[in-house]
Amino acid sequence: MQLTRRHVLGLTAGAAAFAVAGVQITPAFASAEDAEKLIMDFTGGATAAEGKISLTAPEIAENGNTVPVSVNVDSAMEGDDLVESVIILADGNPNPAVATFHFTEMSGEALATTRMRLAKTQNVIAVAKMKDGSFFMDKKQVKVTIGGCGG
Amino acid sequence: MHTRRDFLQYALNAGFVLGAAGLGANPTRALAQQKLTQDDLLKFESKGQVTLLHFTDCHAQLKPVFFRPPDTNIGVGAYAGVPPHLVAEEFLDYFNIEKGSPSAYAHTMVDYVDLARTYGQLGGLDRTATLVKAIRAERGEDKVLFLDGGDTWQGSYTSLKTNGMDMVACMKLLKPDAMTGHWEFTFGEDRFLELVDAMGYPFLASNIFDAEWDEPAFEHTAYFERGGVKVAVIGQAMPYTPIANPSWMFPKWSFGIRPEVLQANVDTARAEGAEIVVMLSHNGFDVDRKIASVVSGLDVIVTGHTHDATPVALEVEGTLLMSSGSHGKYLGRIDLEVKDGKVAGYSSNLIPIFSDVIAPDAEMAAKIAEVRAPYEDEMQRIIGRTDSLLYRRGNFNGTWDDLICQGIMEERDTEIALSPGFRWGTTLLPGSEISIEDLYTETSMSYPAVYRLEFTGAQIKDIMEDVCDNLFNKDPFLQQGGDMVRVGGFTYTCTPEASIGQRISDMRLSGSGAPLEADKTYTVGGWASVNEGVEGPAIYDLMEDYITKKSVVSLDPDAAAVRVVL
Numbered sequence: 001m002q003l004t005r006r007h008v009l010g011l012t013a014g015a016a017a018f019a020v021a022g023v024q025i026t027p028a029f030a031s032a033e034d035a036e037k038l039i040m041d042f043t044g045g046a047t048a049a050e051g052k053i054s055l056t057a058p059e060i061a062e063n064g065n066t067v068p069v070s071v072n073v074d075s076a077m078e079g080d081d082l083v084e085s086v087i088i089l090a091d092g093n094p095n096p097a098v099a100t101f102h103f104t105e106m107s108g109e110a111l112a113t114t115r116m117r118l119a120k121t122q123n124v125i126a127v128a129k130m131k132d133g134s135f136f137m138d139k140k141q142v143k144v145t146i147g148g149c150g151g
Numbered sequence: 152m153h154t155r156r157d158f159l160q161y162a163l164n165a166g167f168v169l170g171a172a173g174l175g176a177n178p179t180r181a182l183a184q185q186k187l188t189q190d191d192l193l194k195f196e197s198k199g200q201v202t203l204l205h206f207t208d209c210h211a212q213l214k215p216v217f218f219r220p221p222d223t224n225i226g227v228g229a230y231a232g233v234p235p236h237l238v239a240e241e242f243l244d245y246f247n248i249e250k251g252s253p254s255a256y257a258h259t260m261v262d263y264v265d266l267a268r269t270y271g272q273l274g275g276l277d278r279t280a281t282l283v284k285a286i287r288a289e290r291g292e293d294k295v296l297f298l299d300g301g302d303t304w305q306g307s308y309t310s311l312k313t314n315g316m317d318m319v320a321c322m323k324l325l326k327p328d329a330m331t332g333h334w335e336f337t338f339g340e341d342r343f344l345e346l347v348d349a350m351g352y353p354f355l356a357s358n359i360f361d362a363e364w365d366e367p368a369f370e371h372t373a374y375f376e377r378g379g380v381k382v383a384v385i386g387q388a389m390p391y392t393p394i395a396n397p398s399w400m401f402p403k404w405s406f407g408i409r410p411e412v413l414q415a416n417v418d419t420a421r422a423e424g425a426e427i428v429v430m431l432s433h434n435g436f437d438v439d440r441k442i443a444s445v446v447s448g449l450d451v452i453v454t455g456h457t458h459d460a461t462p463v464a465l466e467v468e469g470t471l472l473m474s475s476g477s478h479g480k481y482l483g484r485i486d487l488e489v490k491d492g493k494v495a496g497y498s499s500n501l502i503p504i505f506s507d508v509i510a511p512d513a514e515m516a517a518k519i520a521e522v523r524a525p526y527e528d529e530m531q532r533i534i535g536r537t538d539s540l541l542y543r544r545g546n547f548n549g550t551w552d553d554l555i556c557q558g559i560m561e562e563r564d565t566e567i568a569l570s571p572g573f574r575w576g577t578t579l580l581p582g583s584e585i586s587i588e589d590l591y592t593e594t595s596m597s598y599p600a601v602y603r604l605e606f607t608g609a610q611i612k613d614i615m616e617d618v619c620d621n622l623f624n625k626d627p628f629l630q631q632g633g634d635m636v637r638v639g640g641f642t643y644t645c646t647p648e649a650s651i652g653q654r655i656s657d658m659r660l661s662g663s664g665a666p667l668e669a670d671k672t673y674t675v676g677g678w679a680s681v682n683e684g685v686e687g688p689a690i691y692d693l694m695e696d697y698i699t700k701k702s703v704v705s706l707d708p709d710a711a712a713v714r715v716v717l
Binding site for chain 1: 365391393394398405406407408411613614617618620621626628629631651
């Protein structure tokens with residue numbers, strides 16, 4: 001499966017906007033390699049560093065069909081210290097691309113929240129692209145459980 | 152000849168010791184009671200300006216109970232072999248408790264039946280009321296905060312029949328300053344809110360958000376002035392309530408641990424001038440041990456949910472962690488000396504409520520009698536007798552659940568039975584009659600249907616692995632509390648230190664010893680499903696029929712279905 005940035009990118013507005021990836025669903029589950037390839041496409045081969053970006057997601061999903069996730073990038077949002085876009089990937093879904101958020105100086109801060117479906121326990125990955133050409137990444141495993149015996 | 156002083160010594164920060172004090176190998180109950188007094192239990196090195204009293208996980212037990220502590224309580228990874236993951240002799244050694252002493256009886260299952268007959272039952276909310284009043288009188292009301300950690304409203308015949316109002320009415324007399332919770336939500340959103348309105352003190356939860364708008368659903372922090380010190384109390388409800396319990400009963404609320412929210416609330420409390428920040432938590436012990444290391448600025452965590460009882464508060468990364476047991480057996484106390492906005496000293500003690508040596512508080516005793524009166528005759532109705540010790544608590548099995556699995560397999564005609572690993576439910580001594588009240592203490596809940604379904608061997612394995620990971624994941628933030636699901640009709644091997652998918656092996660049918668086959672279908676009965684619309688008889692009705700037919704029950708506590716590989 002080939003995914004280009006065009007598939008994942010959506011529209012942008014004054015504030016952060018997102019587009020749920022509307023590409024075809026493949027029957028097989030994606031692998032970490034598929035997610036890795038999408039990251040490489042996004043960064044143009046550059047390595048994404050740790051720091052600056054923080055991803056917030058539940059440790060265990062209450063409902064795998066609608067899992068809340070937030071990203072926040074520490075940035076002045078002006079000049080070169082500007083977040084241009086953030087992609088969110090889920091490396092165990094049939095299609096790992098979840099959403100792309102675009103930001104401008106008008107956004108004020110690089111903060112976005114959405115909900116996604118997770119097919120099983122997997123890593124959720126967020127990568128931020130800065131105007132100066134650097135990239136930052138955060139990753140969190142979210143467990144999807146059968147549930148039901150605590151007490 | 153020993154004096155009372157010899158009998159009971161409190162060692163600051165090192166666990167208090169109820170010394171042997173001349174008790175022989177088989178002390179008589181009369182001797183034990185003569186030795187132990189209410190004053191002994193209240194003896195405490197009072198300190199500083201603030202006293203925190205912590206009461207948690209009583210599971211609606213208004214009357215004194217027998218409760219056998221676990222024989223197995225395994226910690227994994229960094230949490231192996233440290234409190235609260237110590238049982239029996241290891242526990243006694245760690246906390247320097249004399250074997251055979253009252254404290255040994257309260258905290259371990261060593262010589263449980265003998266010591267139970269010697270020292271009698273623990274708990275009873277009227278006894279707790281006596282202690283709370285005595286401590287408020289000694290310290291002055293203006294120094295004491297009384298905190299209810301939750302799991303207070305569920306777990307008895309009367310709490311089920313009154314939908315929790317019995318507990319609200321009785322707890323009100325103790326004048327708690329705040330509460331958080333877990334099973335409280337299983338009365339459903341409407342009833343929960345009605346009862347919170349009736350309490351007259353705040354229900355605090357930093358980690359419950361409106362599921363649609365992602366906004367805080369409850370007050371998260373309450374501020375108090377105690378002994379001239381500004382104290383903030385932040386509530387934390389059971390993070391996995393919508394996963395461990397039926398979320399369709401409270402669909403508007405989303406939970407989770409939300410450590411970043413907690414940190415923000417701690418920071419806010421400090422900014423508001425709080426000198427002491429306390430978390431009133433229903434996270435469970437290991438989750439809170441990790442919280443103490445990832446959230447800064449918490450002076451004290453009073454923790455519940457996992458029903459662990461430690462004789463004193465433990466220091467974890469500069470935070471005091473007090474875990475006050477369950478079923479009304481204990482009252483936790485921490486005194487804090489506050490200087491320049493910091494804890495400069497403390498003393499702590501988990502007071503065991505020996506029901507035979509503490510005078511019941513008259514006001515509470517009358518209220519308990521009042522809420523029980525309409526149901527007293529039915530609760531006392533005897534349905535059978537047990538030859539064996541009936542208990543529930545333990546990581547893998549207990550005789551109460553063995554009995555329940557047998558009942559389900561027989562009454563629903565299934566090959567296999569599953570019984571949830573609840574940590575609530577009390578103990579009956581060998582030779583006891585089994586009353587309706589005893590049965591409901593093990594089964595009282597708002598989603599009691601016993602299902603009968605067909606699962607493949609692979610599905611059964613998946614369920615077992617999933618539950619086992621909730622218990623033994625090396626990251627405590629992924630632990631939900633509770634114990635391993637109990638099984639009937641098959642045996643298995645469990646390797647707690649392995650990872651998900653690798654812990655359960657060698658599943659074999661009990662009768663034939665034949666391995667469970669992945670693609671073969673088996674009939675399975677179980678109760679307390681979190682799904683909506685489950686059909687089947689209520690577990691308490693099914694078990695009443697089963698025990699009545701059996702008349703006398705007899706279980707082999709050594710006939711464990713699980714081989715544990717450590």
